[in-house]
Amino acid sequence: MSQPLIGVTTYLDRARWGVWDMPAALLPARYPRYVREGGGLAVMLPPDAPSAAAAVLARLDGLVVAGGADVEPVRYGAEPGPRTGPPARERDAWELALIEAALASGTPLLGVCRGMQLLNVALGGTLTQHLDGHMGEVGVMGRHTVKPVPGTRYGTLAPEATEVPAYHHQAVDRLGAGLVASAHAEDGTVEAVELAGPSWALGVQWHPEMGEDFRVVRGLVTAAVRG
Template sequence: MTQPAKPLIGVTTYLDRARWGVWDMPAVLLPAQYPRYVRDGGGLAVMLPPDEPSEAAAVLARLDGLVVAGGADVEPARYGAVPDPRTGPPARERDAWELALIGAALASGTPLLGVCRGMQLLNVALGGTLTQHLDGHVEAPGVMGRHPVKPVPGTLYASLVPEQAEVPAYHHQAVDRLGAGLAPSAHAEDGTVEAVELAEPAWVLGVQWHPEMGEDPRLVRGLVEAAAAVRRR
């Protein structure tokens, strides 16, 4: 009997300058942990480098699910704010492309997981704002820290991870005002919103930490299962 095809999960990428071999040039990058994470969840990963925002809906039509990866700070102009001196340089091509992908995913009902920056962009896409700097959520430059997050009972996140969990994290920004329709589904000990989601029937979840850097596949399994269910409709 032929096995059903695994859900195809698009993962957004960095756009940066990189060096390899004799080359030093602009490149699209994705930490290897992301495709591994998608595979651990039972999906097939495909990279989505920045492209024309007008093509987002056509790209989403070929995918079963979407992961918006971490990376640079969202440009404050996207949510009507003046840049804080501690906010990093903008990644405007990524912002435009990934906001278009999020919009297309929401319009089409494509299951979506936002990781760190991806959660922040989801919030901004729905009219929310960000806190541009907070202390205590970065252990040291280039070092992934860990801290506990507590789920909100009755949420999608709590259905996947019902217990308080230690998560890998590296961020200095966070959700301020929630976007339209979003509800918090996990918090850090200091009250920072660590996960947000939309109400059913959509499968839309954003987490402030980096699950791809850990060993717990429950979130991505939930995404892949939702993607498989959408494909069967």
């Protein structure tokens, strides 16, 4: 199987390294490792002009929208709640444009945590701005069990209940157009969504890159190879 080129979106934040302290495009090293373990070649996609999204997607075989900051509530018609974090407007605009370009072109797409939430918002869905019990301490991944929905794409990739690493306090509320829930937590929270039909578009609410289960990314890479 040839190795497809998989783009992974990045943070845009201030960082320090060596003698430098300046804005930087950041990506935890677990993401490119995750793509490599799935059989793909990873390339970082820092925030850019939304108008460039279609041209970028034309050069890629697949897309991973990484985790990160809360989605700004204005994107789904809501006011920010007291527990909602500061916006990352450049990321929101860029990643929504990438998602829309991927859906339009049929480019296989995997949304991770924030990426799943953005996929839902891109299709007209809404988010719950705060819930408890889905992360560890500050800066520490929690773990909980997700149960797949039989017959879904995710349920085919991972047919059994699985313990996953998670770090989120927001979640899907109303599903976006064309999306179906394909996994749930024990408390009923939607933990995976996917686009109904032949297009390969899947979002997971946990952080699979932090674990050792590569079935989801292998599904993405297989879809990317098939085109």
